[in-house]
Amino acid sequence: MKRIILILSLIVTSAVPVYAWEMPSFFNLRITKDEAREVKKVLESQVKYANKTDFDKFISTYDQKYINGDGFNLDTYSSLVKDTWQTYDKIEYGIEIKNVAVCDDKAIAELIETSYAEVPVNEAITGELRSIANSVYYLQKTNDGWKVVSDSILDETTSMLYGEAKNLDIKLTVPKQILADTEYTASLEFTPPAETIAIASITSEKVEYPQKQMQEVFRKMPEDNILERIFRSNTDNVNEYIIASIGLTKAAVSDMSIKLSLTGFGYTIKRVNVIPQNKFITVKEETENAENK
Numbered sequence: 082m083k084r085i086i087l088i089l090s091l092i093v094t095s096a097v098p099v100y101a102w103e104m105p106s107f108f109n110l111r112i113t114k115d116e117a118r119e120v121k122k123v124l125e126s127q128v129k130y131a132n133k134t135d136f137d138k139f140i141s142t143y144d145q146k147y148i149n150g151d152g153f154n155l156d157t158y159s160s161l162v163k164d165t166w167q168t169y170d171k172i173e174y175g176i177e178i179k180n181v182a183v184c185d186d187k188a189i190a191e192l193i194e195t196s197y198a199e200v201p202v203n204e205a206i207t208g209e210l211r212s213i214a215n216s217v218y219y220l221q222k223t224n225d226g227w228k229v230v231s232d233s234i235l236d237e238t239t240s241m242l243y244g245e246a247k248n249l250d251i252k253l254t255v256p257k258q259i260l261a262d263t264e265y266t267a268s269l270e271f272t273p274p275a276e277t278i279a280i281a282s283i284t285s286e287k288v289e290y291p292q293k294q295m296q297e298v299f300r301k302m303p304e305d306n307i308l309e310r311i312f313r314s315n316t317d318n319v320n321e322y323i324i325a326s327i328g329l330t331k332a333a334v335s336d337m338s339i340k341l342s343l344t345g346f347g348y349t350i351k352r353v354n355v356i357p358q359n360k361f362i363t364v365k366e367e368t369e370n371a372e373n374k
Contacts, residue, residue: 119227130142139162142228144229147229173198174195189219191218200243210241216234234354235354239348239350239351245274247345254267255268260358261315263313264312266310266311278341280299280302287319287321288319320352322353329345329346
């Protein structure tokens with residue numbers, strides 16, 4: 082349920098969590114049903130508190146040393162939560178816990194997180210916000226019970242669509258993960274309604290706080306309804322979002338004049354996890370190359 086908090090704050094992994102674990106082997110688990118049940122209660126309580134926008138109880142489920150896979154600590158994450166809940170009246174969060182593994186005082190949980198909200202613009206145009214993410218949570222048992230110490234996002238998609246855009250079958254295709262400093266292609270495909278002019282843009286933004294938004298360049302959708310862009314993943318070893326923005330307009334002719342009206346717009350966002358470069362190998366190769374000259 083936290084994924085939409087992060088995305089919404091940034092736009093308005095298989096990446097290894099930053100939190101340093103001295104992880105025991107999870108291939109030889111001594112699973113205790115009672116402990117697994119307690120872990121599930123903590124995760125389910127997050128959803129309950131988030132749906133009630135009970136900030137204090139929600140944040141209390143996190144350890145003070147919490148650092149997520151994007152490098153955000155608890156203070157930064159707390160700011161993201163507050164910003165989102167002050168901006169959006171009601172977001173419905175949900176989770177499906179796929180698996181929980183417990184070993185001693187550490188636990189790992191894999192879950193599917195969902196979010197939904199109605200986002201009205203005016204009486205004529207209404208919007209919907211939807212998000213789904215496959216996430217992995219890392220928890221540790223403390224004197225105050227189980228606490229979340231880190232998490233990573235394996236796959237994540239969010240859409241914010243308004244008006245006629247809500248009815249579109251939008252396909253945004255990006256790699257789930259990519260090596261740092263590597264080219265990759267992002268592809269956007271959708272079929273606009275009849276007699277509608279569709280424009281779109283695709284941008285790449287690093288997952289950081291505060292967010293630095295890239296300038297959008299809108300283009301008319303090609304005849305095959307597929308828009309592509311080539312990006313190069315950043316060298317800062319920071320995960321990225323690919324953001325596809327779309328706009329739908331219709332033309333009306335009256336008294337020898339043409340009037341364009343906006344009938345729909347929105348965003349589709351997907352995460353690209355950036356695999357850090359192996360700095361040691363890079364330095365070693367540069368040294369060997371210098372010695373061979």
